[in-house]
Amino acid sequence: MPRRPRDHYHVYVVLLSDRVWNEPAFRKANPGHDIAKPCLYVGMTGLDPDLRFDRHMAGVQANRFVLKYGERLVPELYEVYNPMPYEAARDMEVELAIGLREAGYAVWQA
Numbered sequence: 001m002p003r004r005p006r007d008h009y010h011v012y013v014v015l016l017s018d019r020v021w022n023e024p025a026f027r028k029a030n031p032g033h034d035i036a037k038p039c040l041y042v043g044m045t046g047l048d049p050d051l052r053f054d055r056h057m058a059g060v061q062a063n064r065f066v067l068k069y070g071e072r073l074v075p076e077l078y079e080v081y082n083p084m085p086y087e088a089a090r091d092m093e094v095e096l097a098i099g100l101r102e103a104g105y106a107v108w109q110a
Contacts (some may be wrong), residue, residue, distance in 0.1 A: 002064075005049070005051050006085055006086070007083045008046060008082060008083050009044060009045065009046050009082075009084055009085060009086050009088070009089035009090075010044065010045055010046075010047075010048070010049050010052075010078070010081075010082040010083055010084075010089060011042065011043070011044050011078050011082065011084075011089055011092045011093050011096055012023055012043055012044070012052060012053070012068050012073060012078050012084035013040070013041070013042050013067060013073065013074040013075075013077040013078045013080055013095065013096070014040065014041040014042075014043070014056070014061075014071070014072070014073055014074070014101075015038055015039075015040060015071045015072050015073070015074050016038070016039040016041055016065060016066070016069040016070060016072045016108070017069040017070075017071055018033050018038070018039060018073065019069055020039045020065055020068075020069040020106075021024035021033075021039060021106065023065065025057070026039070026065060026106065026108055029106075029107075029108060030105055030106035030107065032100065032101070032104065033104065033105070035106030036103070036104075037103070037104045037105045038067070038105065038106075038109075039105070039106040039108075040067040040074065040077075040100060040105050040106065040107050040108070041063060041065055041066050041070065041107070041108045041109070042093055042096050042097040042100065042107055042108070042109040043063070043066075043093065043109070043110070044089040044090060044092070044093040045089075049073055049075070049078070049082070050071065052068075052092060053070070053072075053073050056070055063108070063110055065108050069098075077096075077100070078096065081096070093109060094109065096109075
């Protein structure tokens with residue numbers, strides 16, 4: 001199916017430092033975390049995920065956990081879904097976070 005011009009939204013996943021586990025809100029959101037699996041942030045954007053990650057790290061519309069603990073993108077967890085229309089990205093952000101959490105990852109999704 002050809003890509004439509006409006007299909008420019010992306011979901012993305014950021015690897016967070018294990019130190020994020022020291023944040024009470026993050027711990028509370030992830031009671032079933034498998035300690036063998038990493039901590040992640042899941043987001044959506046109309047930008048290229050690399051650019052969005054750079055903006056997080058520069059403090060531009062940044063999630064506090066990504067700004068403080070972000071290490072790198074994890075494209076193997078999201079590239080298959082991109083790009084997509086806004087509504088699909090909005091839904092996929094939530095579904096991806098739920099799926100990763102169910103798989104034992106500690107996930108923050110704002």
